[in-house]
Amino acid sequence: MSTNEQDYGQDPLAVRDTNAYKAEYVHSFVELWDQLIDWDGRAESEGDFFIRTLKEHGAKKVLDVATGTGFHSVRLLRAGFDVTSADGSPNMLAKAFENARKRDHLLRTAQADWRWLNRDIHDYYDAVICLGNSFTHLHDENDRRKALAEFYATLRHDGILILDQRNYDALLDHKVEPSHDYYYCGDNVRATPEHVDDSLARFRYEFPGEQVFHLNMFPLRKRYVQRLLREVGFQRVTTYGDFQQTYRDEEPDFFIHVAEKRYVDGGEEE
Numbered sequence: 001m002s003t004n005e006q007d008y009g010q011d012p013l014a015v016r017d018t019n020a021y022k023a024e025y026v027h028s029f030v031e032l033w034d035q036l037i038d039w040d041g042r043a044e045s046e047g048d049f050f051i052r053t054l055k056e057h058g059a060k061k062v063l064d065v066a067t068g069t070g071f072h073s074v075r076l077l078r079a080g081f082d083v084t085s086a087d088g089s090p091n092m093l094a095k096a097f098e099n100a101r102k103r104d105h106l107l108r109t110a111q112a113d114w115r116w117l118n119r120d121i122h123d124y125y126d127a128v129i130c131l132g133n134s135f136t137h138l139h140d141e142n143d144r145r146k147a148l149a150e151f152y153a154t155l156r157h158d159g160i161l162i163l164d165q166r167n168y169d170a171l172l173d174h175k176v177e178p179s180h181d182y183y184y185c186g187d188n189v190r191a192t193p194e195h196v197d198d199s200l201a202r203f204r205y206e207f208p209g210e211q212v213f214h215l216n217m218f219p220l221r222k223r224y225v226q227r228l229l230r231e232v233g234f235q236r237v238t239t240y241g242d243f244q245q246t247y248r249d250e251e252p253d254f255f256i257h258v259a260e261k262r263y264v265d266g267g268e269e270e
Helices: 018-024 027-037 039-046 049-056 071-078 090-102 114-120 141-154 168-174 222-232
Strands: 061-064 082-087 109-111 125-130 155-166 190-197 200-207 211-217 236-241 254-260
Touching: 018 211, 027 039, 027 090, 027 200, 027 211, 039 071, 049 071, 049 125, 049 155, 061 071, 071 082, 071 090, 082 090, 090 109, 114 141, 125 141, 141 155, 141 222, 155 168, 155 222, 168 190, 222 236, 222 254
Parallel strands: 061 082, 061 125, 082 109, 125 155
Antiparallel strands: 155 254, 190 200, 200 211, 236 254
16 A cells, blocks of 8 residues: 555445544645645634633643644744644654744654553643544543553643544434634635444545545544543543534534543532
């Protein structure tokens, strides 16, 4: 298989495997990824939500565990945060480093699989961010629980985890396709669900020049993620819909969970 081609075998719907993520982000896909995101459009759509949230919680030292091509790492560096940028894909990390250099920043990078994060990351952080719908690459519940436990362990006693996810509830229950108003802002790229069931959301990404790629992801439900966060030990989980705390469940394109490690008597969930 060429490093520029994805290969799901004879039955792409059979690939419900966490370990497939490295093979999905082939070099040619990564080179086009920023067309999908559109850094300027993404920055405008999310505003200062993440910067403001981190500052409200007193966070200064941040671990970006889903660096991708570097968008959030660079934004946080510009805002004065101390950032470590991790990703499981070497192709993504290389692109992120290149993107940061073009913007006069030098990333501190580490290749790490979330399930063994603390094997490769030897430090404590005020905040861990896992953004870009990345958590849906974990297809097995044991993997999801292990990853969250690793995030929890690398946080200081009053640290926070910020984790986002696509609104799969709307896709599964109402067949409402993503709006692309907030996260994937590229004008010339189409990202559409090709197959959706309770165990797989397969998305098709079409770029100019008839270049097509796919990602197989697990369709996380909002309540399920909130429950996992609480069960791992996070005390308060506040969920936002497209950067707003007040929303109607069918409306948001994405959910953003802010999970606090700090002890809360009785615990809380919003």
